[in-house]
Amino acid sequence: MKLKKAPLFLVFLLTLSSCIKHVDFDQIEDFSATPIIESSLVHYSLTQADFFDLVNSVEIVTPITDTSGFTVFDNKFVQENLVKTRLNFEISNEFNREFTVNIVFLDDNDKETYVFKPIIVQKNKLDGKYSEEIAISGNTLFLSTTKMSVSITLSPSSDGSVIDPTTQQTIELKSSAIFHLKT
Numbered sequence: 001m002k003l004k005k006a007p008l009f010l011v012f013l014l015t016l017s018s019c020i021k022h023v024d025f026d027q028i029e030d031f032s033a034t035p036i037i038e039s040s041l042v043h044y045s046l047t048q049a050d051f052f053d054l055v056n057s058v059e060i061v062t063p064i065t066d067t068s069g070f071t072v073f074d075n076k077f078v079q080e081n082l083v084k085t086r087l088n089f090e091i092s093n094e095f096n097r098e099f100t101v102n103i104v105f106l107d108d109n110d111k112e113t114y115v116f117k118p119i120i121v122q123k124n125k126l127d128g129k130y131s132e133e134i135a136i137s138g139n140t141l142f143l144s145t146t147k148m149s150v151s152i153t154l155s156p157s158s159d160g161s162v163i164d165p166t167t168q169q170t171i172e173l174k175s176s177a178i179f180h181l182k183t
Helices: 002-017 025-030 076-081 140-144
Strands: 036-047 064-069 082-093 099-106 112-115 119-121 128-135 147-154 170-181
Touching (some): 082 119, 099 170, 119 128, 147 170
Antiparallel strands (some): 036 170, 064 147, 082 128, 082 170, 099 119
């Protein structure tokens, strides 16, 4: 009978000696629920062949540009309740050359609604992360965005060398956005 009481006594002893923390209900006054929407934007993967003109055997020195639709603001609720947006870019550069990436947001008439500061991607940088936050209160024009344009420019080589289009090195760009809404 004494063996059965020992576990019960241990449970009672542990219960009395356990730590407790008092709940501070005043913290609820500082709490605010903010809905967040996260979305991927664009994904590009370009090889050395994309930056080389095979016919003339020269590098392409003009930016490679692509414009895609940006439909987030088609939703009236998002447009009326957006507080800020965080744009995130991950860029992996296997090239032995630098790149400049320019991101521009446009409206239906191709007018700029927001210009991301240019990103200089260092050579052989495999884990580049870049981020920028847009506060809507100071950038209401951003809400008229319907397109996103990305241009990638290969920087000239410092030693005059030319890239080899048969080498399978890539520059890869992934992007996402986090939209913070008011309640």
